[in-house]
Amino acid sequence: MWLWQDLEHFAFDFAEQVRLSEDFRNEIQFGRVASALADEAERHxxxxxxxxxxxxxxxxxLIERPARRGYVWESFHAGVAAxxxxxxxxAEVHLRRVLDEDPFAPWIAEVQQVARHVHEVAHxxxxxxxxxxxxxxxxxxxxTLDEPAAPPVVLFP
Structure with missing residues (x-):
């Protein structure tokens, strides 16, 4: 979770397919699949x-990932991290992608507003x-997370 996302819930916007999906056949088979998936998730x-x-x-x-239209959060996080x-x-390249998305939902317009600000101050x-x-x-x-023991330090080259 990138805390700069400023949400009221946890979200980790870095998707990778770990394994192919499996069809439910019965409870025993599904239990084995779920257990193996949990073990694999722990390693991941x-x-x-x-x-x-x-x-x-x-x-x-985040920057090295290929751009995908419609994946607003990926571009946003890459731009902020950059x-x-x-x-x-x-940063400007990735944030421009966010601004170029169709704001068909209110949350996209909100993300675009933040992206616009970060884009303007990126330098x-x-x-x-x-x-x-x-x-x-x-x-x-x-x-309701505790305050960090020390403030985060961001170093610039």
Whole structure:
């Protein structure tokens, strides 16, 4: 979950298909499938912790993914992460994709409003960090998460 998303629920917008789906045949078969899937998910989570070990890795992983029209959150998170690690040109490319989406639902228009702001300040590292700190603090309050022991540090190259 990217806390800069500032939602009132948990969401992890990084989709990868781990295995093909299986049809339900009976409870015994489904129990075995569910158990194997849970074991596989546990291993996959460890891989994600390594893959997203720090903000630089987060930015790299999100930026390198191919753009997919209709996947607003993927472009949004890639743009925000790029801006936070001092890659404003890449941030602008990804955030422009968000702005180019059809706002057919109110939530898309809301994401576009935030993307527009981050796009406008992408070259101003102080403004980007200030926006992110405020969004993360708001999200932490909404989710009733404890305050971090130390404020997050974002280093720019």
């Amino acid at each position: 989570i460890e891989g994600l912790r390594i893959k997203f070990g720090d903000l630089s890795q987060v930015a790299e992983r 801006a936070l690690v001092g890659r404003p040109e890449e 101003d590292s102080v403004a980007v960090r200030g926006w992110a700190a405020a969004a993360i603090a708001s999200c932490r309050r909404k989710l």
